[in-house]
Amino acid sequence: MNWTVTALTEFVQRLMSKGNPLKPSFLVENTSAQNNVTGDGTTYTVQFATTVFDQHGDFDGTSTFTAPVTGVYLFAFTVLMESLNGTSNLAYLVTSNKNFSLHRENGTEAAVAAYAMVGSIICGMDEGDTATVTVNEGGGSKTTDVSNGASHFSGALIS
Numbered sequence: 001m002n003w004t005v006t007a008l009t010e011f012v013q014r015l016m017s018k019g020n021p022l023k024p025s026f027l028v029e030n031t032s033a034q035n036n037v038t039g040d041g042t043t044y045t046v047q048f049a050t051t052v053f054d055q056h057g058d059f060d061g062t063s064t065f066t067a068p069v070t071g072v073y074l075f076a077f078t079v080l081m082e083s084l085n086g087t088s089n090l091a092y093l094v095t096s097n098k099n100f101s102l103h104r105e106n107g108t109e110a111a112v113a114a115y116a117m118v119g120s121i122i123c124g125m126d127e128g129d130t131a132t133v134t135v136n137e138g139g140g141s142k143t144t145d146v147s148n149g150a151s152h153f154s155g156a157l158i159s
Helices: 005-016
Strands: 025-029 034-038 043-045 050-054 071-082 088-095 099-106 114-125 130-138 144-146 152-157
Touching: 034 043, 034 130, 071 088, 071 130, 088 114, 099 114
Parallel strands: none
Antiparallel strands: 025 050, 025 152, 034 144, 043 130, 071 114, 071 144, 071 152, 088 099, 088 130
8 A cells, every 4th residue: 555645644643643443541639529439338429520631531520431442451540538437448430340459448437537538440341341440438427528529440451
């Protein structure tokens, strides 16, 4: 096949464009507090309403990333919890194939005003699989908040 410079340039530009499903990545954050979401054992899906970037438009603007292609993805999150009153904290990356428990703490939350839960994982996903972040605090009452502006969720196709 003979390529002209113009045709090859256009082809490379399409491959490198934001609409290219071969390089999905995103970074989202919350900008408003999510109050009284857990503390009594309720599992809560964290909301990330502000998009910093979303290279392929695969984050739904609320809580869910959908893999546009099959591959290996790297995910990371930070969730800042406030008004803690329970005895255990759990944070999960929930995918279509598996729930990854990425942070677990027992017995210290009630003694602090705020607590950051941080996790990262490399996992395989098929096209159409989804990923969300959930938190759960147990042993108390439903007064625990997800702080505004300090929680983030990111992901990228790495292989």
